[in-house]
Amino acid sequence: MRNTSGVRLLRDDATRQRATFLELFLDLVFVFALTRISARLIVDFTDGQPGVLAGLGQALLLFLALWAVWSVTVWSTSWLDPDAQIVQTVIIMTLVGAMTMAVAVPHGFGARASLFAITLVTLQIGRVVYFHLAGHGRPDPHQSIRILFWFGLSAPLWVVGGLVNDGTVRGALWTLAVLIDYTGLFLGWPTPRLGAQRLGVQMIAAEHLAERYQQFLLIALGEAIFVIGLSFSGSEFHNDQTGGFVLALVSTVLLWRIYFHVAGGVLGTAIDRSRDAARLATDMAFAHMVMIAGIVLTGVGFELFIAEPLGHLPSAWLIAIFGGPALFLVGRSTLEYQVFGRVSRSRLAGLLALGLLTPPALHLQPLTAGAVAAVVLLGVATADARRSRRRPAETPTPPY
Structure with missing residues (x-):
């Protein structure tokens, strides 16, 4: 399928199946992110037992947020043509945003909580809006509305949780935000009047x-x-x-x-x-x-x-x-x-x-x-x- 400018967005049979170099480049950011999560956990296990369970919970929330970013990107490039300029721009946006989130992970529940949360929300909403506008609503304008509807539900929880000073409140708000995000992912972002549809239901490579x-x-x-x-x-x-x-x-x-x-x-x-x-x-x-x-x-x-x-x-x-x-x-x-x-x-x-x-x-x-x-x-x-x-x-x- 082509947008109004004649640029192909959906994959076809001729599109190569192997991951592009840009996608592999993106994965390097997530290598770094995993090392930061491991470093957090090692500190939690060695600096005192009372904080281990809380540290595990915090690391899990940060991990789930990063995984949601990665998984949506992968589903998108298995449905859309990864060589299309619009799609490549979205991948680069993801790379920059994920790297910013990764560097915030060591203090993601402390001094860098607002940076982590605001970057996550900006990235998740920003790349959907950019793709919808740059692609002139193609290939599926309703899908953008579905995703934005669900991100709109979780975004205030992420932002407010990042700005509050109480770690317990932050944990509760972010836990609710993660549940909303993953419910949307799992169910295909069901939205009033539009229903639900998972990414790539038209064609998956x-x-x-x-x-x-x-x-x-x-x-x-x-x-x-x-x-x-x-x-x-x-x-x-x-x-x-x-x-x-x-x-x-x-x-x-x-x-x-x-x-x-x-x-x-x-x-x-x-x-x-x-x-x-x-x-x-x-x-x-x-x-x-x-x-x-x-x-x-x-x-x-x-x-x-x-x-x-x-x-x-x-x-x-x-x-x-x-x-x-x-x-x-x-x-x-x-x-x-x-x-x-x-x-x-x-x-x-x-x-x-x-x-x-x-x-x-x-x-x-x-x-x-x-x-x-x-x-x-x-x-x-x-x-x-x-x-x-x-x-x-x-x-x-x-x-x-």
């Missing part, structure tokens, strides 16, 4: 969208590698710290293996075979969001047992050391259901093992607790490998 999800998960693994390297390079290279470094690397490889085993490698085919591709693409975004949050939290656990491998294990540290892998397995199990309509027993067994091992792990040293989590991940990966040898290659069969 399945290969492109699948590749973008895979790339972002690799970005999260890369951020974990960054945390591992930074922590170990700043240590004294003692034997126990070296053991923690090796254990963290092995755990990262296991996370990679578990993700890409079958389901993580056939996302494009699953979207192509789905009876409701737009819904499946939306649901896959939420599954990846959970996995990436788990990887970030796991990376924090790496930092903890590399820096202090021996001695007393604070109970809150198990939130990262065990909770991170558990969160990853929850997201991976959800993705497996989305691709194949079933969940492997090994995933559920891994979650059960982490839950049952948590009480006795309170009496272990940090490095030993990390080893236990790694053994659970190894068990899941080993079960996957055995299942692959016994069964032929499986064809994606999405449940919808």
Whole structure:
């Protein structure tokens, strides 16, 4: 489809499916954003236990805001032509806005709260308005109205939350804003008289969208590698710290293996075979969001047992050391259901093992607790490998 100036906006069969260099450039900003979130969490875990849960909640809100920015951008470029000048301008706007939000993350609930919130609102509303005006309402003027309607509901909560001085009030307002934003995303921005419609319902470039999800998960693994390297390079290279470094690397490889085993490698085919591709693409975004949050939290656990491998294990540290892998397995199990309509027993067994091992792990040293989590991940990966040898290659069969 072309706008009034004759510029193509929608993808067609000739549009390349691979991510453009500009899209990959945008991802670099989110690499930085994930490092800032990890740094926040590491401080929360090491500077005093009373603030850990509050710090986790704050980091989660900041993460969800950044993920919403990224996911809407990805859906847009899997529906629109990423080589169109208007679309590229929107990506550049997103890059600048996301970078500003990222630098505000370390003090996103303090001195930089207003910067984070105002940038988020300006970016989310500004790029929709720009696209609508520059594209002369094409390809779907009603979609712009739907999105602006929902952003209009959450924007005051973000801005007021950023300006108030009470952290509790800010947390409550931003939590409500996140719920509104994600309800709109999940339901397709239902609006009076216009109804609901998810981005890309007209046409989704399945290969492109699948590749973008895979790339972002690799970005999260890369951020974990960054945390591992930074922590170990700043240590004294003692034997126990070296053991923690090796254990963290092995755990990262296991996370990679578990993700890409079958389901993580056939996302494009699953979207192509789905009876409701737009819904499946939306649901896959939420599954990846959970996995990436788990990887970030796991990376924090790496930092903890590399820096202090021996001695007393604070109970809150198990939130990262065990909770991170558990969160990853929850997201991976959800993705497996989305691709194949079933969940492997090994995933559920891994979650059960982490839950049952948590009480006795309170009496272990940090490095030993990390080893236990790694053994659970190894068990899941080993079960996957055995299942692959016994069964032929499986064809994606999405449940919808």
